[in-house]
Amino acid sequence: MSNDERSVGDLRNTGMALKYDREWDYELERVAEAVADREAESVGLQFPEGLKRRAGGVADDLRDLLPAGVTVLISGQPCYGACDLDLEMMRRTDVFVHFGHSPMKESGNIIYVPLFSNVDVFPIMEEAVEELEDGEVGLVTTAQHMSHFDEMKEFLEERGFTVLTRKGDERLTHEGQVLGCNYASADVDADQVLYVGGGKFHPVGLGMEHPDKRVVIADPVNNVLTEATTEEFVKQRYGAIHRAMDAETWGIIVSSKIGQRRWDVAEDLVAEHESAYLISLDEVTPDRLRNFGFDAYVNTACPRVTTDDGPQFHEPLLTPQEYRIAIGEEPMDALSFDTFHGTW
Ligand code: SF4
Known part of the structure; x- marks a missing residue:
């Protein structure tokens, strides 16, 4: 699957009980305090896919901290981002804990536990400094490394750089944070951006969203320094668009996930084409x-499903803009990255 959960690529799926897991801080004392404060009788736990095998260990450790009689439930629904909350469990539990992502939107009974990484980001940043041009540099990272963001900024400033940062929009929790569907934090007045983080999809998204900037990637988990390239991505997307050009019937997908709904976009597409059908x-x-x-599909839900998993689908799966290119409303060279703004 493809989504922001991949940004926690360094979460290992060992299935060990939590008491042996010292890599991540699950903040269970904070959860237990909230349970006591709210006199909760039930706690719901939601984990992204890469952490589900830790769920039993986390539940064991949490139960040790809770008064007898408090029920702990684990969500079995798929989860790939803070956009992807188990609404049924939220309704049925007094405290709902979402692990692995920072808040997209605060609300009543949700406790977000982002699971900050303890990996040392500075050895690879030291190498990145050698690759950057002197002067101004934008700085972005994922939620997992956010707890070190101020230190990263200081590190670059001590080495003579003017570091430009911003908080993209309300879909993001932190200044300098990027999501698989939102790179607005890199929209700074610098010709180069340093991305500190792992995975492939954030660098591609940054490169597509900010083609005027050089994007240097410092991956602290694999200790690798590279630069973002978009050729392979563009080639894959052109291929999907070409395959969809002869489509006569279209399925227009609208998401039922709370943070992935784009009803207005989906409804507009259906209204424009007599052989397009809305699928929830x-x-x-x-x-x-x-x-x-149907001959082809347009995905208005998580854009990473389209771009990262698209080749696995039996028919072409396009973003809304790629659809407009396929039906001749926009030129091929207008291709851009599909992004999400706002929450719900
Ligand atoms: S919609 Fe955005 S935040 Fe949600 S899973 Fe996809 S990339 Fe991540």
């Missing part, structure tokens, strides 16, 4: 679409 889905997977038999 939570998980967008090849199997879920297979039986509809």
